[in-house]
Amino acid sequence: MKMLEISHVSKSFGSRSVLKDLSFSVPAHSVFGFIGENGAGKTTTMKLILGLLKMDRGEIFVNGEKVVYGENRTNRYIGYLPDVPEFYGFMTPLEYLMLCGGVSGMDRMQARTEAIRLLALVGLEKERRRIHGFSRGMKQRLGIAQALMNRPQLLICDEPTSALDPSGRKEILDLLSSVRNDTTVLFSTHILSDVERICDEVALLHRGRIVFGGSLEEWKAEDRASGFVIEFVRAQDVQPFGQIVPGGRRTDATTLLYEGRSRRDMQKAMQLFVQQGIPVRKIEMLEPSLETLFMELTGGEERI
Ligand SMILES: Nc1ncnc2c1ncn2[C@@H]1O[C@H](COP(=O)(O)OP(=O)(O)OP(=O)(O)O)[C@@H](O)[C@H]1O
């Protein structure tokens, strides 16, 4: 089941084309990473999903229902954490969440029960301070609690980790990962290690187009292997081997590194060891990092 379907969506601001024929879908109960550099169009896409902006072309479906600009019917399925969340700083987190519950039509008891449950979920249940004394990480956690108040089927978080330090980021990622049984998570980021840590699927947005969409495994598919490394037992074997299989770089006395080579090249090298009876201590495929793949897919002209 698809929780979100974006189909051939285009959006311009004046003469500036920001999203160009965007299509991707988010399976239910997945954690989906929406990756893109600054200005790629991530926030714009999220606002289109929420019906806050009007698209020029295309369609968006949330839980099978079509999103209509200016209407908020499909938003009953959605919880949203904006990139810069605003809170009433003079309130305590409990007061704030109860206010949000009230606004979305819950009665007081219901709002209180739900607020207490969510404050425990995000680790703020013992927090008596007012929100203006909160750290950024605490504010993001409160923001996620607020976005979960209406028990959404789709939780959308716009760069929830980008302002946080590594431990704050880990807390948020663990939290997003922990709610996947109850909801589907779509979050945007430019931090590739965050994606690697918790996402099932990703879409990579580059200058308003999806340049990759699919699972992380697909992204790291075999033919994208970024090389292999061979550790010989005897140093005297390195040079003759390097002559038979050119392109390797000697990184120490017994090690040859073949960058950018495929798995098939590695298998050919292995056959050669067997044929020539060369003893080898280790041969290892190098996994491509998301950074290398990102550079490959975007042509490397954007910094991430
Ligand atoms: N209301 C607007 N009017 C005109 N241009 C806009 C508007 N909103 C966004 N843009 C432009 O659209 C492009 C995409 O912006 P968007 O905010 O969607 O990118 P983003 O991927 O969220 O970037 P960031 O990582 O910086 O948050 C940018 O070039 C931006 O200047």
Ligand SMILES: [Mg+2]
């Ligand atoms: Mg943005």
